[in-house]
Amino acid sequence: MKVALNINGETRTADLEPRKTLLDALREDFGLVGTRAGCEHGVCGACSVLIDGAPARACLLFAVQADGYVITTIEGVAPAPGELNVVQDAFCETHGLQCGYCTPGMILTAHALLARNPHPTRHDIVQAISGNLCRCTGYGQIVEAIERAAERLRVVNAQEAAGHANEEERG
Amino acid sequence: MKSAPFDYARPESLAEACAMLAADEDARAIAGGQSLIPMMAMRLARPTKLVDIYRLPELHGIGSDEDSVTIGAATRQVEAEHSPTVHGLLPLLAKALPWVGHPPTRNRGTVGGSLANADPAAEIPLVAVALGAKIDVTNLNGVTTYDADDFFIGPMLTALAPGDCLSAVRFPRWRRACVGSAFHEVSARRSDFAFVAAAAQVALDPEGRIAGAALGIGGLGDRPVHVDTTALGGERPQQLLIGEVVRAGTHEIEAMSDLQASASYRQRVAVGLGTRALLDACVDAVGRDAEARRRGLA
Ligand code: FES
Ligand code: FES
Numbered sequence: 001m002k003v004a005l006n007i008n009g010e011t012r013t014a015d016l017e018p019r020k021t022l023l024d025a026l027r028e029d030f031g032l033v034g035t036r037a038g039c040e041h042g043v044c045g046a047c048s049v050l051i052d053g054a055p056a057r058a059c060l061l062f063a064v065q066a067d068g069y070v071i072t073t074i075e076g077v078a079p080a081p082g083e084l085n086v087v088q089d090a091f092c093e094t095h096g097l098q099c100g101y102c103t104p105g106m107i108l109t110a111h112a113l114l115a116r117n118p119h120p121t122r123h124d125i126v127q128a129i130s131g132n133l134c135r136c137t138g139y140g141q142i143v144e145a146i147e148r149a150a151e152r153l154r155v156v157n158a159q160e161a162a163g164h165a166n167e168e169e170r171g
Numbered sequence: 172m173k174s175a176p177f178d179y180a181r182p183e184s185l186a187e188a189c190a191m192l193a194a195d196e197d198a199r200a201i202a203g204g205q206s207l208i209p210m211m212a213m214r215l216a217r218p219t220k221l222v223d224i225y226r227l228p229e230l231h232g233i234g235s236d237e238d239s240v241t242i243g244a245a246t247r248q249v250e251a252e253h254s255p256t257v258h259g260l261l262p263l264l265a266k267a268l269p270w271v272g273h274p275p276t277r278n279r280g281t282v283g284g285s286l287a288n289a290d291p292a293a294e295i296p297l298v299a300v301a302l303g304a305k306i307d308v309t310n311l312n313g314v315t316t317y318d319a320d321d322f323f324i325g326p327m328l329t330a331l332a333p334g335d336c337l338s339a340v341r342f343p344r345w346r347r348a349c350v351g352s353a354f355h356e357v358s359a360r361r362s363d364f365a366f367v368a369a370a371a372q373v374a375l376d377p378e379g380r381i382a383g384a385a386l387g388i389g390g391l392g393d394r395p396v397h398v399d400t401t402a403l404g405g406e407r408p409q410q411l412l413i414g415e416v417v418r419a420g421t422h423e424i425e426a427m428s429d430l431q432a433s434a435s436y437r438q439r440v441a442v443g444l445g446t447r448a449l450l451d452a453c454v455d456a457v458g459r460d461a462e463a464r465r466r467g468l469a
Contacts, residue, residue: 131273
């Protein structure tokens with residue numbers, strides 16, 4: 001079946017068997033291997049992507065079902081090639097990753113949480129990542145990374161807001 | 172972990188979906204797919220055709236009238252979880268939804284999908300049985316309505332026949348003054364399958380006596396069960412009495428046993444959780460009543 005998917009702001013097309021999951025299509029047909037294949041039956045969260053901004057498991061969705069949504073993978077969150085976004089940066093700094101297998105899923109999940117809730121409590125963070133397994137870090141540093149990213153984003157947003165206010169005053 | 176091959180179709184209307192399902196008895200309806208796709212990946216399910224009902228407008232939305240709150244089968248769990256209608260008129264379901272799967276599976280998973288899947292430990296079927304919800308099933312011949320209690324037959328087994336499409340669920344509203352609810356669950360970790368879950372709703376009369384009580388227990392038997400609480404009618408909420416009634420209502424249920432929890436453990440937890448849920452529902456009722464009065468005075 002022919003599919004046309006909106007992935008990271010681009011329309012990507014392929015001719016796929018209906019049984020191909022979005023996960024396999026991303027990895028095999030669209031060359032986006034940042035999305036990890038873990039359990040392939042919905043348990044681990046390694047395959048998390050954002051569908052219309054909300055985290056979902058790419059292994060629990062057939063690619064033929066995914067047209068019409070805005071799909072974001074880990075490749076779509078960095079501001080430019082070779083750069084990291086705030087959440088990615090925070091993960092590096094706090095050692096929020098070791099082997100890195102869970103990391104794309106964790107980062108996308110955190111990304112969606114912070115877009116929705118700029119002041120997450122520890123509980124909110126733990127809830128948000130409760131569907132993502134990590135076999136290495138023990139989660140402590142991941143939670144810390146998300147807390148730090150939240151802090152930074154608040155500062156950035158406050159600065160931007162102040163900048164806008166200044167411009168308006170001047171203008 | 173790859174599904175066996177199948178055909179895929181996305182009908183434009185419920186009628187067309189029913190026609191497709193009727194034409195092939197091995198076809199399956201798919202909505203959020205959060206339970207069906209893992210089953211297919213493990214080859215426990217091998218439908219010949221998936222009829223995708225996820226985007227059918229007729230199956231979407233949450234509405235209410237005097238007597239009930241109706242939720243379209245393909246309404247996403249996350250929508251129900253954040254719906255003001257559900258919070259206002261169906262607080263028991265609002266309390267149960269955060270326990271359903273994980274946030275990412277609730278983003279795709281649907282209310283009807285959870286009912287049709289009929290996992291004995293699932294929260295939405297449990298609330299449906301506890302409150303005596305009605306389940307609408309549509310096929311080529313029209314709509315049949317089932318009582319939730321008759322709809323669930325066994326583990327992953329419902330009254331749905333080939334060609335049927337679950338289309339909506341209607342939860343009754345309790346239109347009494349002083350109503351409270353509570354939901355409790357025990358699992359290995361939050362958002363894992365429940366070993367046992369309890370959903371309770373209670374109405375109190377102006378003297379603080381129990382005017383009506385509903386209790387459902389999930390995870391204990393091979394389907395969610397409604398516990399007979401008629402003995403509580405007219406009584407004051409009292410732990411000892413409630414415990415007795417819950418024990419009497421659950422001890423004959425044949426409890427499941429698996430690697431994680433034995434049957435006798437489940438029995439004990441069911442009594443404890445059921446009692447706690449009823450007591451907490453009474454406390455909730457008193458609190459809501461006080462709140463309503465305060466608002467009335469203010
Ligand atoms: S690979 Fe999708 S949840 Fe594990
Ligand atoms: S860093 Fe290895 S699984 Fe999380």
